[in-house]
Amino acid sequence: MSLAFNLDEEVRLATTNADRERIDELANLYSLVLSLNYLERAYVRDSITAAQYAPACTRLLAQYKTIIKLVGDAVPSLDAFMQEYRMDCTAAAHRLKVGVPATVEHAAEESGSGGAETAKWVAETTQNFITFMDALKLKLRAKDQLHPLLTDLMSGYTRFKNSNEWEGRPKILHWLITLNQMRASEEITEEQSRQMLFDVEHAYSEFFRSLSSSH
Structure with missing residues (x-):
C-alpha cells in the first residue's frame, strides 16, 4: 500500500479552532520571551535608557502573566518551555523569575x-x-x-x-x-x-x- 502526498498542499499545524488558539498562544509566549531577552540585553549594554527600559519591561512582564494563564497545562514551567524550543534566553528567564524590572531589582543611581x-x-x-x-x-x-x-x-x-x-x-x-x-x-x-x-x-x-x- 502506498500513500500519495500532494507537495502543493499547505501543511496544517492545527485542525480545530482550539488547536489554532493553543499554537497562537505558544507563539505569543515565544515572541514575548525573545522580546524581553533583547530588551534586557539592550539595557545592560546602555543601548536604551532606564526611562525607556522600565515601562517596556513592566508591560512585557504584565503580558507574560496573561499569556501564561492562557497556555495553562501546555506549559508546565518556563524552564520546560525554553528547553523544548531550545531558547537561549537567560536574561529573560531571570527577569521573569524576579518579576520586576532591573531598575527595581537594583538600586538606582539618583x-x-x-x-x-x-x-x-x-x-x-x-x-x-x-x-x-x-x-x-x-x-x-x-x-x-x-x-x-x-x-x-x-x-x-x-x-x-x-x-x-x-x-x-x-x-x-x-x-x-x-x-x-x-x-x-x-x-x-x-x-x-x-x-x-x-x-x-x-x-x-x-x-x-x-x-x-x-x-
Whole structure:
C-alpha cells in the first residue's frame, strides 16, 4: 500500500479552532520571551535608557502573566518551555523569575535628586513598608494580595542608591521572587508569613537608621 502526498498542499499545524488558539498562544509566549531577552540585553549594554527600559519591561512582564494563564497545562514551567524550543534566553528567564524590572531589582543611581524629591521618596517608602506589614498582620496570605504591595515597596526602596548596602534588600528581593513564582490563588504558610514580617520589620528599621546616619 502506498500513500500519495500532494507537495502543493499547505501543511496544517492545527485542525480545530482550539488547536489554532493553543499554537497562537505558544507563539505569543515565544515572541514575548525573545522580546524581553533583547530588551534586557539592550539595557545592560546602555543601548536604551532606564526611562525607556522600565515601562517596556513592566508591560512585557504584565503580558507574560496573561499569556501564561492562557497556555495553562501546555506549559508546565518556563524552564520546560525554553528547553523544548531550545531558547537561549537567560536574561529573560531571570527577569521573569524576579518579576520586576532591573531598575527595581537594583538600586538606582539618583544621587543628584533634590531634597524635596528625596523627602517624597522617604514618605512613600515609609507608607509602603507600613502598608505591607499591616497586610501581614491582618492575615493576608494570598500571592495576589501580597505581591503588588511588596512590588511597590521594592520599587520605592531601591530608589535610594545606598540600598545595595542594606542587609534588608536581598531579603525583600527573596520574598518578591518567592511570591512571583506562586500562582495567584496560592497562599504563603503561617511560618513564611512570620519570617516575612520579621525580615520586613528589620529592613524597615535599617532603612530609618540609614536615613538618620546620612544627615
